[in-house]
Amino acid sequence: MGICLIYFLIYYIRIIRPKAGTTEWVGRRTTSPQLALFPEPFRMEKQDVLPVVLISLFFSVLAVYNIESAVAAPYFAMFYFAMPPIPLGEVLWLSAARINEIAFLDGRYLGALAGILMLVVMYIFIKNMFGRTSVAICGTLIFGFDFMRFVESRIGVIIPFGVLFTLMAFYFTYRFVTRPFRDSVLPLALSGIFFGLSVAVTWTAIFAGIGIFAILIYSLFMLKRHYKINELPGYGKRLAKTVLFSLLFFIVVPLIIYIFSHISQGQARGMTIAGGMLWDPEFYRLTFNRAREAIYWLTYHRWVSPYPSMWWRWIINTNPILYSYVETDGIVSAVASFGNPLVWWGGFLAIIVMAARVFMHRDNKALFILLGYLSVVVPWVFFTRGVHTLHYFPATLFLCLGLAHMFDVMHERSPVRRKRAKWIFTFGAAAVFVMFYPVISGFSMPEWYYGIVLRWLPTWPF
Numbered sequence: 001m002g003i004c005l006i007y008f009l010i011y012y013i014r015i016i017r018p019k020a021g022t023t024e025w026v027g028r029r030t031t032s033p034q035l036a037l038f039p040e041p042f043r044m045e046k047q048d049v050l051p052v053v054l055i056s057l058f059f060s061v062l063a064v065y066n067i068e069s070a071v072a073a074p075y076f077a078m079f080y081f082a083m084p085p086i087p088l089g090e091v092l093w094l095s096a097a098r099i100n101e102i103a104f105l106d107g108r109y110l111g112a113l114a115g116i117l118m119l120v121v122m123y124i125f126i127k128n129m130f131g132r133t134s135v136a137i138c139g140t141l142i143f144g145f146d147f148m149r150f151v152e153s154r155i156g157v158i159i160p161f162g163v164l165f166t167l168m169a170f171y172f173t174y175r176f177v178t179r180p181f182r183d184s185v186l187p188l189a190l191s192g193i194f195f196g197l198s199v200a201v202t203w204t205a206i207f208a209g210i211g212i213f214a215i216l217i218y219s220l221f222m223l224k225r226h227y228k229i230n231e232l233p234g235y236g237k238r239l240a241k242t243v244l245f246s247l248l249f250f251i252v253v254p255l256i257i258y259i260f261s262h263i264s265q266g267q268a269r270g271m272t273i274a275g276g277m278l279w280d281p282e283f284y285r286l287t288f289n290r291a292r293e294a295i296y297w298l299t300y301h302r303w304v305s306p307y308p309s310m311w312w313r314w315i316i317n318t319n320p321i322l323y324s325y326v327e328t329d330g331i332v333s334a335v336a337s338f339g340n341p342l343v344w345w346g347g348f349l350a351i352i353v354m355a356a357r358v359f360m361h362r363d364n365k366a367l368f369i370l371l372g373y374l375s376v377v378v379p380w381v382f383f384t385r386g387v388h389t390l391h392y393f394p395a396t397l398f399l400c401l402g403l404a405h406m407f408d409v410m411h412e413r414s415p416v417r418r419k420r421a422k423w424i425f426t427f428g429a430a431a432v433f434v435m436f437y438p439v440i441s442g443f444s445m446p447e448w449y450y451g452i453v454l455r456w457l458p459t460w461p462f
Contacts, residue, residue, distance in 0.1 A: 001456075004428070005346050011421060012353065012406055015413045033362040037222050038178045042131030044124060051137050052123050056116055059144050063112040066441060067154055108153075114160035115153025118167060119144050122400065125171045128178075129365055129401070130408040138422040139404030142343055145426075145433040146400075147440045148393055151337040154441075155323060158201055159390060165198035166208045166394050170372055173212050177219040177368075185245060192249025196257035204376075204391060209250065211375025215368060216246060262287045307388055307461070311380040314392035317344045318459045321389055324442065325462060333444045334462050338389060339396065340436070341456065342429045347399025354402050366405060373398035 122143050127136040143149060153160045172191035176184040195212065198205035220239060227235040263273070265286055271277035309319035320338030351373050357366035376394040380387055407422035414421065438445040439454055439462055450462050 001341055001345070005342070005349060008346065008421070008425065009349050009353075012410060015410060033360075036362070036364065037226055038174075038219060038364050038368070041128040041175060041178045044127055045133070047133055048123070048127055048136065051133065051140075052120060055119055055123065055137070055140055055144065059119055060112070060116050063115055063150070063153060064109065066443070067108055067112070108156040111153045111156060111158075111160050114164045115149055118149060118153075118160070118164050121164070121167050121171055122397070125167070125174070126401065126404045128171075129174065130404060132408055132411060135404050135407045135411060135422065138407055138426040139400050141426050142403060142429045143396070143400040145429040146340045146343045146396055147433070147436060148337050148339055148390075148396060150433075151323075151335065151440050152390070152393065155335070155337075159393065162198050162201035162205055163393050163397070165194045165201065166205055166376075167397050169194040169198060169208060169212060170397070173215055174368060177215060188242075188245055189249050189253075192246075192253050193257070195250060196254030199254055200257050200261045204394075207376050207379045208372075208394060209375075210379070211372045212250070214371045214375065216242070218367070218371075259284070259287050309387065309389050311377060311383075311387065311391075314377075314389050314395070315344075315348050317341055317389075318457055319389050320460055320462070322461045327447060330447050331444050332447050332450050332462075333442050334439050334450070335442045336439050336460075336462055338460075339392070340429055340432055342425070342432050343396070343399060343403075346425065347396070347403055350399065350402030350406050353406060357405075366402075369398050369401045369405060373402070 119140055123136050123140040126139040127133065169191050172187040172194065175187035176191060179187065191212065195209055198208065220242060223238065224235055266277045266283045271280060271283055277283050307319055307321045313319050317339045320336040323335040323337060325332070325334045351370065354366040354370045357363040358370055373395055380391055410421050411419055436454060437443060439450065454462065
């Protein structure tokens with residue numbers, strides 16, 4: 001696996017180098033690339049409908065097939081339900097407790113739906129960013145074949161909703177920074193709304209806001225440069241509007257969503273909307289007392305999480321979370337949540353490539369991906385408590401976007417006969433998924449299969 005990834009990286013580096021003596025080769029040595037505005041997004045086309053439908057149907061069947069076997073071990077399931085309630089935004093007056101009840105007791109279909117919606121949004125995101133249907137197909141399939149997306153959407157927890165909303169927040173941020181302001185107020189509003197929903201699901205989504213903020217600041221900086229170079233008027237007005245709407249959509253709206261998400265908490269204490277709950281100071285004391293419980297959130301893993309793992313272990317994929325493990329007469333049934341090695345290891349190589357492209361080629365798309373990845377990973381560097389691998393879930397979004405970026409460059413620069421690299425990588429991710437399917441689905445296999453075929457690293461607990 002490692003050799004294949006190294007070869008993939010070497011191949012990528014080789015094809016992006018211009019041949020000596022060509023116009024591009026001379027240009028790279030006489031001029032330095034300049035930072036620029038984000039390019040306008042590509043549009044979805046009729047030819048994209050069929051791939052989206054087929055991918056959605058395939059992974060829908062895969063998500064619900066034998067879903068009853070994807071049952072988390074009782075102690076870890078209780079870990080989620082015993083946490084301080086951090087409810088899903090109740091825009092439709094639906095509490096997180098009810099979401100959990102529906103998802104867990106009714107076959108976890110709601111979580112499976114979130115997992116499928118992630119794929120649809122990922123396809124649209126990649127197509128908007130790169131404009132190639134084949135790249136969108138490969139990038140989406142790779143995300144679909146990641147173990148963690150598959151497992152977490154089947155076991156009846158609300159984490160997939162948080163990741164889905166985070167993905168949508170970044171997607172609409174991309175739409176905002178790539179369109180004229182008059183055409184992008186709605187994407188900015190939707191980005192803020194989904195950011196608010198993601199924070200209502202889990203406090204860790206606040207970290208994604210750091211990345212969105214950085215992207216907005218960068219876009220404003222480049223816009224100022226554009227106005228200055230082209231001697232265009234009106235930048236101050238554009239800046240004021242952007243700041244004003246950002247404050248509205250990323251502070252006021254998320255705060256409202258957070259307050260609404262506690263309506264069921266007030267109802268449990270006898271309050272009603274008709275009875276003036278939304279104007280009752282006691283309701284707001286209840287709401288903001290929940291925010292203080294974030295202090296508890298900072299320490300709960302020290303005594304609850306059975307599989308603690310520091311941030312650097314996520315990158316090398318050394319600490320899966322074993323939800324269940326049952327052995328009977330040499331036959332094992334297990335459910336573990338971790339990353340597809342090809343996707344996680346290859347994706348991290350892609351993130352390194354994104355950093356190189358930012359500094360060497362001033363690539364704005366690579367910068368967007370890099371800022372997104374860093375925003376959901378770097379904050380965890382400062383946590384000394386026992387965090388676990390699930391906190392890397394949002395980062396997998398950017399691993400797949402980074403791989404899609406590499407596929408796009410290889411497609412553009414490779415000879416026609418060599419445009420197979422992305423398909424080979426995608427097939428490899430699918431093959432690894434099939435190989436590890438028993439340990440991510442609860443499918444029973446002989447013990448020797450786990451010990452000999454699947455235990456690639458000694459720290460994997462199956």
